[in-house]
Amino acid sequence: MTNLTKLPSWADNDNIFAVVETPRGSSCKLEFDPKLGVFALAKPLMAGLTYPYDWGFIPSTKAEDGDPLDVLIRANLSRCCATLPADRHSRSRAEEKGQVRAKRPHFCGAGPVTARNEIKDIRNLPSHARDDLEQFFRATNALENKELKFLGWHGPNRATKTIKRLAR
Template sequence: MSYHNIPIGKKAPEILNAVIEIPKGSHNKYEFDEELEVMKLDRVLHSPFFYATDYGFIPETRAKDGDHLDAMILTDSPVFCGCMMEIRPIGLFKMIDGGEEDHKILAVPHKNPHYKNIDDIKDIEPHVLKEIEHFFDQYKKLEDKTVQVLGWESKEKAIEMIKETMQAYKK
């Protein structure tokens, strides 16, 4: 099955499908190559950092950078590159990467009982959010690339972003 054929999910934007590109704990940045329809190694991080969440994209969305909307999924243990999972958005992480808006949805696995009581970003320990901010603030510094972290927004703002990117995909 092609990743192009994966739907956003019947209960979007409250419950979404996400395709994991980068497992939690990885130093490797994998990306879905839309032309070749494969996951490929984009690069190895230049700094001694690792991804604090599973990281991927939400199908049938189009963000302002031209890619699918990014998603960071809080998990107990990493899943594999290419895995699809149902997620529930709980917040929005706002940042600028290389001068372009590159916001990301923060989500939890829909079918993991450890996250059943997490409904909004306010339910997450502040230190977890600081770790994610720190990663994105620092991970490209040794590449001499500029990233500007703008902070966190609520689940409501995340849902708005998802709806916007769903509409952009349809155009």
């Protein structure tokens, strides 16, 4: 299998590629293992908790922790574990036990433009939707005794600069 971490980060000047590891609705986190070329179980989520959106990474990037940048894809349809161009992105910053986790997550609206994914900037999501995302991230870390502190939400310009800076 192709090493999906080595695919290009950018499809063109405005669109990034994303590899979906964990599809929306999944009750466990999957991760791509480049050595084996497969998607493997990373961790189960708490009972009743499922991913609200597709989750994966931006290939050919390297975040401060050594992993590719995470990406959350907000789209009408769940994607399978594949790559896709994503045309809108923003980012949040969170702190995990004193360590800034700037990679968590990049937010993308992807696919055909519809009423649901016309939001180009995560800061334009209703506050309850951002709160729900923050609660989801806290809940996914609860079983690992990790405490998250959110440091804010940033728009597409900062996300684009971050992706370009961390692209290999």
